[in-house]
Amino acid sequence: MSTATLDSKPTVPDEIPSFTATIIVRRFDPDKDAEPYWQDFDVVMYGTDRVLDALHKIKWEQDGSLSFRRSCAHGVCGSDAMRINGRNRLACKTLLKDLDISKPIYIEAIKGLPLEKDLIVDMDPFFESYKAINPFLISNTPSKDGKERKQSPVERARFDDTTKCILCAACTSSCPVFWTDGQYFGPAAIVNAHRFIFDSRDEGAQVRLDILNDKEGVWRCRTTFNCSEACPRGIQVTQAIAEVKQAVMRGRA
Amino acid sequence: MPDKTAGTLATTSRRAPVIKPPKRLVGTVYRGREGMWSWVLHRITGVAIYFFLLVHILDTSLVRLSPEAYNAVINTYKTPIMGLGETALVVAIGFHALNGLRIILIDFWSVGAKYQRLMFWIVIALWIVLLVGFVPRQFMHIFGAH
Numbered sequence A: 001m002s003t004a005t006l007d008s009k010p011t012v013p014d015e016i017p018s019f020t021a022t023i024i025v026r027r028f029d030p031d032k033d034a035e036p037y038w039q040d041f042d043v044v045m046y047g048t049d050r051v052l053d054a055l056h057k058i059k060w061e062q063d064g065s066l067s068f069r070r071s072c073a074h075g076v077c078g079s080d081a082m083r084i085n086g087r088n089r090l091a092c093k094t095l096l097k098d099l100d101i102s103k104p105i106y107i108e109a110i111k112g113l114p115l116e117k118d119l120i121v122d123m124d125p126f127f128e129s130y131k132a133i134n135p136f137l138i139s140n141t142p143s144k145d146g147k148e149r150k151q152s153p154v155e156r157a158r159f160d161d162t163t164k165c166i167l168c169a170a171c172t173s174s175c176p177v178f179w180t181d182g183q184y185f186g187p188a189a190i191v192n193a194h195r196f197i198f199d200s201r202d203e204g205a206q207v208r209l210d211i212l213n214d215k216e217g218v219w220r221c222r223t224t225f226n227c228s229e230a231c232p233r234g235i236q237v238t239q240a241i242a243e244v245k246q247a248v249m250r251g252r253a
Numbered sequence B: 001m002p003d004k005t006a007g008t009l010a011t012t013s014r015r016a017p018v019i020k021p022p023k024r025l026v027g028t029v030y031r032g033r034e035g036m037w038s039w040v041l042h043r044i045t046g047v048a049i050y051f052f053l054l055v056h057i058l059d060t061s062l063v064r065l066s067p068e069a070y071n072a073v074i075n076t077y078k079t080p081i082m083g084l085g086e087t088a089l090v091v092a093i094g095f096h097a098l099n100g101l102r103i104i105l106i107d108f109w110s111v112g113a114k115y116q117r118l119m120f121w122i123v124i125a126l127w128i129v130l131l132v133g134f135v136p137r138q139f140m141h142i143f144g145a146h
Ligand code: SF4
Pocket: A078, A164, A165, A166, A167, A168, A169, A170, A171, A172, A187, A188, A191, A230, A231, A232, A233, A234, A235, A237
């Protein structure tokens, strides 16, 4: 090793290592196809690439008709939940190198919501359930002196986990109960109800508990833990549902 | 539909498939973990036990109608086929009971959800211990000397 001089250039490897990944996508075009079908693509990718990059490469270089949702590409907006090798994941948060790239990678739309095209599903039923649990602060007492409503760090920590939800639907569409019973509120709606039920500033807990005590509410949960394993934000979804169940039974938060 | 398997640039041009089309024509099975499979097994054993109970209530109620018919039915239970059925019943009830306790703990124990995976493997271990104790004896009853 010699001391760095002005003419010593930084070393650049001749070639950044790449690999060929086979991506098999479940395609469906309502205008042309009666049934969805699998289509395979070979793409040259790098170790730093994510599943979303592979989908982009297919769309931009091989088949422009491939349809999927994405927006932020950084795990914030919750647009690109899909079933990757049989598990719900965000395409933008799943590195190819974390999958077994010696085998093909299967990608299909999330299950239980109406399929619209390729990887796009109709999210309306999902957001209807979300709206139904009143996902906003309910308070009948005016705040003190018209200022902000104060909360201690302990009170805030009580529902911290469920504030992280990005409404991607990975949890709800991983739930076997939701697949067979689309009326079930689903984990995401319960997570967002939990966020307000256990908020010390909120006074609408009883309203939400009554809604979730419904036949299609929390009691549909069969604790399969698929939701907790699918959640890209690491929310302990089944735990949150269990806490709401307890609150319903005790009749208060 | 072989024409649909190739990655095509335009929808009209057709190329030979690069690799063989996947065998799985339907969607993939969701790859859940312990939680999901314990639920599947719980359902299957639950439904099996339900049908057993149905038959069991019918055969027991026979004794009120005609004790002879009841005895005849009970005697058929001593055949090896029924013995195997009995074994299957104990296997099913064993899992359903132990996993039922696990589910109660998940719902009512504050850290139950956190330890659900560990509890699943404890259930499986206890279940195997139970079967190791029961199945050989049962087989001796069915096939061997009494
Ligand atoms: S709880 Fe997790 S998986 Fe479910 S919608 Fe929110 S972020 Fe997505």
